[in-house]
Amino acid sequence: MQQLEELKTILGTVADLNSAVAVLSWDQETYMPEGGAEARAAQLATLTRLSHETFTSARVGELLAFLEAQDLGDPDGFVASLVRVTRRDYDRATKLPAEFVQEQALAQNAAHHAWIRARAESNFELFRPHLERMFELARRQADLLGYEEHPYDALLDQYEPGARVAEVRRIFADLRDQTLPLVKAIAARGDATDYSVLTRYFNVDRQREFALKVAGALGLQPQFSRLDVSAHPFQTTFDHDDVRITTRFDPHFFPAALFGVWHETGHAMYEHGVDPELARTPLAAGASLGVHESQSRMLENLVCRSRAFWQGYFGEFQAMFPEALERVDLESFYRAINRVEPSLIRVEADEVTYNFHIMLRFELELALLEGSLEVKDLPAAWNAKMQDYLGITPASDAEGVLQDIHWSAGLIGYFPTYSLGNLLSVQLLEAARRALPDLDAHIAAGQFAPLMTWLRENVHRHGRKLLPRQITERATGEALTARYYVDYLWRKFGEIYGVSREPAVSAD
């Protein structure tokens, strides 16, 4: 069909512009001299504008309308998926008037600068009016995008297509109710583990070597990827055969780079595994932030913080860092890298407490959006929830409500995807385990190909053709649930900390 070819040509131009934006952004975070910042902002604004103008042109709407009237065959096929997903993106992109987008961009820019200062001075009041504005704009954005049940649905749908607040509330309630006892039980126990290994000196070049060796075993090859250094680690995609990751190295805290690299490797392998047939179309990316996070957290936590993994790698790791690991055995190392401790900063949280940071943010976002909480009361509400969930209170707003960049960038409805990804990671791994009964033995032998092949087949290759819900149900046989994650946490950390899920009733 001539119309299909024309649509693909336009979408190819958009994809190329978006890839160029990605390259310029990557360079900005990795290599750009500071002097380049002002011009780079102009270059990125121009490319983003051209991409948006090209994608939202009336011609794309005409071509979609024509194609939607044809028989496009199998709904899972390339053509039907392309038209369906392009329509979803097109409607979303055209529902927001240019004036609104510009107003939002200006407000975000101001909010971002205010947030940087507010955090540096730990002064919430500097950020408060900007945050009020962000939530006001979010409410208007939700109205413009439209929703059936809850305005938050419109926001969430941008990051997790098809997800709804009612479902997230239900899943998070299960998660909270069934893992809060674990947090309390671990906190109640004395912990005699020696964690000093985590802060010993690990040569940065050898950290890089080991991190990349494992990443290579996980499938990340230099033919289609590279690792660079940036202040904030990220993964970015210029093509399925050019996926890049970044990390930061701390000679006195090796977990940052090691688990960080393996986390980003999960993202990169997802992007690399998307069917090449989808290249230069809107289908060529991960299905959602949540599904993406399931891949990164699976490698970071489920694989690379597992006992099986270190049964395979600890000897080699020890040989590379003989001084730091001289009197450390596998078991104490395993416990150290799996330390559970309520802490203030989300990005440093362990597997057990991490989701409470997310649930806290989700609940506060909802309350702010619904109007049941005012921004001026946010710091107090934040601190109260931290006390409820984790039993700790930030000494300052910099360590509390001001710690994340997201709200200053207008990213409201984004946080839940982190926990959805965590839940999905275990649900997927359990499905993989059913298909691959020797999975733990493979992992202990450093053989990750069976798992990665299963993930490519069941998750990666589909790109954005399937919704997160479809990927979940087809790959695991059921809808997303907290059950697998809850079981995993109790099993793994119950064993490490010697606590059991149903505490025996005291007999006195």
Next chain:
Amino acid sequence: MQQLEELKTILGTVADLNSAVAVLSWDQETYMPEGGAEARAAQLATLTRLSHETFTSARVGELLAFLEAQDLGDPDGFVASLVRVTRRDYDRATKLPAEFVQEQALAQNAAHHAWIRARAESNFELFRPHLERMFELARRQADLLGYEEHPYDALLDQYEPGARVAEVRRIFADLRDQTLPLVKAIAARGDATDYSVLTRYFNVDRQREFALKVAGALGLQPQFSRLDVSAHPFQTTFDHDDVRITTRFDPHFFPAALFGVWHETGHAMYEHGVDPELARTPLAAGASLGVHESQSRMLENLVCRSRAFWQGYFGEFQAMFPEALERVDLESFYRAINRVEPSLIRVEADEVTYNFHIMLRFELELALLEGSLEVKDLPAAWNAKMQDYLGITPASDAEGVLQDIHWSAGLIGYFPTYSLGNLLSVQLLEAARRALPDLDAHIAAGQFAPLMTWLRENVHRHGRKLLPRQITERATGEALTARYYVDYLWRKFGEIYGVSREPAVSAD
């Protein structure tokens, strides 16, 4: 004026697209994994097409026509210069029909691949039909662009605006006649210098450190620049405050990286010195390839291969490489890095013989374009001229007629700019010396600011506002001439090799 603002907005978009092309190309040569090549080609093609379409739109023509009817004030001012230079670029860009440009691109692509194979196999016949096609297309391009005297003028003008073949012929004739005796005189002398220092081991990290230290003293600061590694060294500009250079390091041939970095520093300082007022317009770049080369060759050769420079730096250099330089004194080092020897490869040639490589190419290009030479006879003509000028003959076409990439990329009329740059470098330096009588003392003291300030004032800041001819005449008080360069070569190399310009008549 509203029309001026509209033109500047369009030109800003074009500039941003061109900068994005530069970033993507830089990444391609420095960091891109091999898997990214295919997608990168598509991205570059899309950005280049969008830049061309935006710049050649009918609206730009209308705005230019409107503005040209206004009083634009001082011809050297921003507005008049912007309109004048944009008109020049616009006419050139719109004179070539899209079909011709596409035909040329396809032919160049085929020629490039044929050239790679032909050079690898040293088989000119593989390249011959493609080179015939390149010259046929060049003749058609000259006709489309238009010219007054000679079709070569139309080609040359793309790289050296305002330059004409008649003038270049005259200048090159002077250069040839007055420096060929120097080549012959040096070749006739026995040379007892020990050149082994050039191929001793120099640690690559320390090469980088020293190269960057000097580059920093020349003005290149990490706030607005960086150095990376690529197979073929180059300089590229993303903004006047983001100018980047690349080099390649050879532990057994330090001059490649050292003089290479200082060469690229000359290019980078030119781009960095362009008046920031010209940013995001067609005026924000060097005036021509020749003027650009004058800046790179001035730092590489006139400054960094001078005795004064090494009087200042040799002690430090020796301290950084004590083993390689243990028994080397300043004078023998100075002679080693200024070795003159007829050789086959242009990019490895010394200051005395380099321009003969250029003159040879210029003369052959003219003969091929005029039809007085056929492509099939080119290898023989090449080898004959090499024998005439430098007294050597390539053992194979790979070391001869096939050595340069330029013709395979359709770059005909480009080579003369290298020698025009060499000539201008000395003419400019002599003018700077008249204004800065202590120049050599400054250089010996590692103080380059007076020279760089003079260059910024007289060359850099103008960007493309002035033609090369205007820059030359205003900065030096006269038109471009071979005289200063000829005098420089005889003075410097006559002293090193003990030959004098007017050999005494033998008295026997």
